[in-house]
Amino acid sequence: MPRLPTPLTLPAGAPTDAELRRARRRRRRSESTAAWAFVMPSVLVILGLSVLPVIWSLLLSFQADDLVTPSRWVGLQNYHALSQDPNFRQAVRNTLIYTALYVPLSMALGLVLALALNRRIRLVGLYRTLIFVPFVISATAQGVLFSFILDPEFGAANSVLHALHIPAQGFLTDPGQALYVLVAISLWSGTGFCLVVYLAALQDVPPELLEAGRLDGAGRRHLLRHVVLPTLTPVNVFLLVWQVIESLQVFDLVYVTTKGGPLGSTTVIVYFIWEMAFQNFTAGYGAAAAYVLAVALLVLAAGTRLLRRRGTDRLEGATR
Amino acid sequence: MTATSAPARAVPDSDTPSAAPAGGRARRLLPFSAWHLALAPLALLFAIPLVWLLLSSVMSDAEINRFPPALWPSHIDLSGYRYVLGNAMFPRWFANSLIVSVSAVASNLVFGALGGYAFARMRFAGSRILLVTMLATMAIPFQLTMIPTFLVMKRLGLIDSLGALIVPSLVTPFAVFLLRQFFLSLPRELEEAAWIDGCSRLRVLWSVVLPLSRPALSTVAVLTFLSTWNDLTWPLIAINHDVHYTLQLGLTTFQGQHHTKWSAVMAGNVVTVLPVLLAFLGAQKSFIQSITSSGLKG
Numbered sequence: 001m002p003r004l005p006t007p008l009t010l011p012a013g014a015p016t017d018a019e020l021r022r023a024r025r026r027r028r029r030s031e032s033t034a035a036w037a038f039v040m041p042s043v044l045v046i047l048g049l050s051v052l053p054v055i056w057s058l059l060l061s062f063q064a065d066d067l068v069t070p071s072r073w074v075g076l077q078n079y080h081a082l083s084q085d086p087n088f089r090q091a092v093r094n095t096l097i098y099t100a101l102y103v104p105l106s107m108a109l110g111l112v113l114a115l116a117l118n119r120r121i122r123l124v125g126l127y128r129t130l131i132f133v134p135f136v137i138s139a140t141a142q143g144v145l146f147s148f149i150l151d152p153e154f155g156a157a158n159s160v161l162h163a164l165h166i167p168a169q170g171f172l173t174d175p176g177q178a179l180y181v182l183v184a185i186s187l188w189s190g191t192g193f194c195l196v197v198y199l200a201a202l203q204d205v206p207p208e209l210l211e212a213g214r215l216d217g218a219g220r221r222h223l224l225r226h227v228v229l230p231t232l233t234p235v236n237v238f239l240l241v242w243q244v245i246e247s248l249q250v251f252d253l254v255y256v257t258t259k260g261g262p263l264g265s266t267t268v269i270v271y272f273i274w275e276m277a278f279q280n281f282t283a284g285y286g287a288a289a290a291y292v293l294a295v296a297l298l299v300l301a302a303g304t305r306l307l308r309r310r311g312t313d314r315l316e317g318a319t320r
Numbered sequence: 321m322t323a324t325s326a327p328a329r330a331v332p333d334s335d336t337p338s339a340a341p342a343g344g345r346a347r348r349l350l351p352f353s354a355w356h357l358a359l360a361p362l363a364l365l366f367a368i369p370l371v372w373l374l375l376s377s378v379m380s381d382a383e384i385n386r387f388p389p390a391l392w393p394s395h396i397d398l399s400g401y402r403y404v405l406g407n408a409m410f411p412r413w414f415a416n417s418l419i420v421s422v423s424a425v426a427s428n429l430v431f432g433a434l435g436g437y438a439f440a441r442m443r444f445a446g447s448r449i450l451l452v453t454m455l456a457t458m459a460i461p462f463q464l465t466m467i468p469t470f471l472v473m474k475r476l477g478l479i480d481s482l483g484a485l486i487v488p489s490l491v492t493p494f495a496v497f498l499l500r501q502f503f504l505s506l507p508r509e510l511e512e513a514a515w516i517d518g519c520s521r522l523r524v525l526w527s528v529v530l531p532l533s534r535p536a537l538s539t540v541a542v543l544t545f546l547s548t549w550n551d552l553t554w555p556l557i558a559i560n561h562d563v564h565y566t567l568q569l570g571l572t573t574f575q576g577q578h579h580t581k582w583s584a585v586m587a588g589n590v591v592t593v594l595p596v597l598l599a600f601l602g603a604q605k606s607f608i609q610s611i612t613s614s615g616l617k618g
Contacts, residue, residue: 028443034521035444042435042491043450049488050457053468060467067471113362121355129604130363133370136600136607138550140568141593144575145373148582156372159388188366193611200612249461252552256572270463270553277467278557287467294464301459 060287067283078288088289090264091272094179098268099247101183102190107239109187110194111232115224117195118202128199132192139189143256146185147172172257175265182253182266190246194239201235202228234308241304245297269293373593377401377586384582400583401591409562410588413570417549418595419482420566424489424548425541431491432540433533436499437525441511451500454493462553470557484558485566489548495540502536503529539610542603549596567592 061078065071082088113131117124134142150157150171158168172178205228213223251270254260260267260275267275269289277286376384380397383390404410438444439451469488470479478484506529514524530537552568559565562573571592575585600607 031442032444035438035442035447038434038438038442038521039444039447039450039496041431042454042493042496045431045487045490046454046457046493046496049469049472050460050465050493051453053465053472054460056468056471057464113359116355116359119355123356123359127359127363129601130367132608133597133600134366135611136546136550136596137370137593138552138568138596140550140552140571141589144571144585144589145369147575148376148586149369149372154385154389154582156389156391162388188369192366196608197612245461249463251463252568255552255556256575273463274553274557278470283467290461290464290467294461297461298459 057287057290060284061291063284065283065287066281067277068281071284074284078285079292081285082288082292087264087267088272091267091269094266095248095250095268097179098183098186098250099244101180102186102247103240103243105183106187106190106194106243107236109191110239111198113191113195114198114202115228118199128195131195134189135192137189139252140256142185142189143253146181147257150181173262175261175263178258178262178266182250182257185253185257186247186250190243194243197235197239198232201232205231237304237308241301244300248293248297373586373589377583377590379583381581381583385580397583400581400585400587403581403584404588404591409565409570410574410591412563413565413567414591416482416485416564417567420485420489421545421548423486425544427490428492428495428540428544429537432495432499433525433530433537435491435496436503437521437529439496439500440503442521454496458493458497466554466557473558479558480560480564482564485555485564488554489544492544495544498540499533499536502533506532535606535609535613538603538606539613542599542607542610545599546596 060071062073062075063071064074064078117128149155152158152168152170152173155171157171161168170177171181209227209231210223213227218226249270250268251274254266254268254271255274258266260271270293273286273289273293275286276289277283375393377400378396378398379390379393380399383393383397439447473479473484473487476483476487478487510528510532511524514528519527550568551566552572555566555569556572559569562570565573571585571588574588578584
């Protein structure tokens with residue numbers, strides 16, 4: 001807001017320049033005070049529990065700290081140890097496998113379902129609800145439910161396999177399967193999110209574009225390829241980033257179902273961080289691992305920023 | 321915004337087959353759309369685990385532990401629920417979850433609206449830098465701050481109490497920012513009229529701005545409730561004593577201790593998901609709108 005220029009001439013009896021300026025300053029000061037009062041709670045909580053901890057984490061990562069006794073300064077030793085730690089390497093690998101499977105699958109499935117549901121047939125609302133509902137269920141409840149369904153001895157899954165004459169599976173107790181089973185559970189709950197986001201975007205494909213395409217004699221497949229899919233580009237970028245960030249941070253489901261086992265086959269990065277900080281009482285080491293994760297996420301976010309800038313214009317109306 | 325009532329546009333909630341379905345000529349000849357053949361089994365696949373959750377919670381343990389387990393309860397057996405609700409802890413955990421979630425929703429609405437309004441409509445020293453800082457903190461993953469947050473809470477003497485769960489979720493930068501964006505989109509004239517009538521800022525916010533901001537407020541409420549009710553990570557770190565457990569934390573430990581009493585574990589699971597499920601089914605539209613709108617704002 002530019003400051004208003006003060007009038008040069010004043011009718012007699014009006015307040016002088018200096019008085020006006022003083023009044024304006026007073027008004028602004030009172031506004032500033034009020035505004036500060038308004039933002040104070042947010043500032044306190046957000047600075048106190050975000051900005052301060054970020055700096056603290058960095059300091060911690062250069063220290064050996066057990067959360068109880070005074071800490072020792074160890075410089076870059078934590079980071080060096082991390083780079084040598086086979087368990088951390090396994091956690092990174094598991095996380096990347098999980099991400100590489102879950103993200104494209106959830107997006108592809110969500111898109112196919114959205115295209116199928118984006119038409120006027122009966123029960124569309126019901127289908128959408130059934131597919132989306134798992135998304136609102138907590139990872140804890142999902143984990144408990146699937147531990148039960150996939151219980152190797154009592155689980156419903158193995159009895160279904162038994163009826164189909166397929167040998168019983170170990171599921172979450174089998175080191176070769178557990179991570180893929182976790183991906184499947186995440187797909188069950190995460191696909192609905194991609195579906196509703198894609199559906200919302202499809203609602204925003206300008207009908208006149210489709211109409212124009214139809215008049216030009218474009219077939220359904222053509223319309224899809226050259227009209228519908230290009231308008232989904234910003235949504236694709238958003239979902240890609242969102243889902244990758246979500247899956248790099250997966251923790252609750254792992255904690256509830258496998259505790260990182262069997263044989264470390266489902267230890268993911270955040271589980272590793274939690275274990276180091278709150279189970280082994282090596283907070284400095286955990287903080288170093290957390291910094292590695294955070295930097296990776298930051299690079300990812302910055303990278304997509306650049307992509308977005310180069311990419312197409314934002315979809316109009318996509319924000320509804 | 322695109323045209324609001326374009327005939328070619330599919331309305332997901334509409335149950336009426338349109339006269340001209342998007343790209344289907346022969347399809348009208350079938351008694352039902354061929355799409356159902358593909359969609360119905362898929363939708364069922366998504367529904368089955370939840371159906372099984374409900375069914376197994378009203379089965380007897382004898383039926384569950386048979387091999388193969390019964391696929392349908394022979395009678396409604398509520399012993400699982402009796403066990404869970406008779407277990408003094410479960411109701412307590414439920415109350416804890418409710419206290420934490422409701423206070424998070426209320427305080428995010430209040431502080432988010434105050435902060436958002438100040439950033440949207442008031443000029444004050446340092447507002448830009450504060451806003452940029454807040455935006456930047458949205459990009460900080462929780463894992464980076466959880467260890468020091470634990471230490472901060474410990475210094476404040478809040479660890480192992482509900483306070484440790486309430487304080488970090490008092491207000492999120494997301495709430496402040498989302499409300500600020502919405503307030504900016506409102507026409508200024510309305511507020512200026514109230515200004516001229518000599519209303520205070522709080523008064524303007526309360527009686528002019530907030531009534532117009534229902535969609536944004538409900539988005540904040542829905543997403544705050546969902547994330548606090550469903551969270552496990554932070555309670556796991558901050559709470560040791562089972563008196564202060566939330567439902568999620570309680571359910572996890574309960575499963576660890578009673579993994580042979582599956583009917584009780586599943587009954588507890590139903591109790592854990594029911595509030596969110598009911599909230600969702602009751603306000604499905606606003607739920608889905610919240611999740612997509614907040615998402616697509618990027």
